[in-house]
Amino acid sequence: MNDVGNGDELRELYRELILDHARNPRHFGKLEDATHSAEGINPLCGDKLKLYLRLDDASTITDAAFEGSGCAISVASASLLTDAIDGISAASADAFVDAVTASLSGSDEDTRDIGDERLEKLRALQGVREFPARVKCATLAWRALRSALRQESAPATTE
Numbered sequence: 596m597n598d599v600g601n602g603d604e605l606r607e608l609y610r611e612l613i614l615d616h617a618r619n620p621r622h623f624g625k626l627e628d629a630t631h632s633a634e635g636i637n638p639l640c641g642d643k644l645k646l647y648l649r650l651d652d653a654s655t656i657t658d659a660a661f662e663g664s665g666c667a668i669s670v671a672s673a674s675l676l677t678d679a680i681d682g683i684s685a686a687s688a689d690a691f692v693d694a695v696t697a698s699l700s701g702s703d704e705d706t707r708d709i710g711d712e713r714l715e716k717l718r719a720l721q722g723v724r725e726f727p728a729r730v731k732c733a734t735l736a737w738r739a740l741r742s743a744l745r746q747e748s749a750p751a752t753t754e
C-alpha cells in the first residue's frame with residue numbers, strides 16, 4: 596500500500612481511512628429489494644463489483660450496497676460511495692460522479708476541491724492521481740453508479 600502515499604500525517608490518515616474501508620467495507624452485500632443495479636469491471640486490475648441502489652418514487656436513493664472483489668482502492672472507493680450517496684437524489688448522485696471523476700483524475704490543484712462535504716472523505720483517494728493505473732480502480736464504482744442510475748444493461752468498464 597505504499598503507492599497510496601506515506602510520509603506526512605494527513606497522508607497517513609488517508610491511508611488508514613482507505614485501509615479501514617477496504618478491510619471493513621460499508622454497505623457490503625446484495626441489496627435484495629434494489630430498484631437499480633450495475634456491474635463495474637476494471638480488467639487492468641481485476642476489480643469487479645456490482646452496485647445496488649434502491650430509489651423511492653421521488654428518485655431519492657434510500658439505500659445503496661455493493662458486492663464483489665478487487666484491490667483495496669476499488670473496495671474503499673465503493674464503500675465511500677455507498678456512504679456518500681445514501682439519502683440524496685439521483686440527480687445529485689449523478690453530479691457526484693462528474694465531481695469525483697474529475698477530482699480523482701484531474702491534474703490541477705484546483706480540481707482537488709470536490710465541492711460537497713458529503714464527498715470530503717473521497718479526498719483520501721486523491722493520492723491515486725499520481726498513479727494513473729490506480730485512477731481506474733478509484734473511479735470504477737462511480738462508473739457503475741452512473742450505469743445503475745441510467746439503467747444501462749452493459750457492465751461499466753474502465754477500458
Ligand code: ZN
Pocket residue numbers: 637640641642665666667668669731732
Ligand atoms: Zn484495482
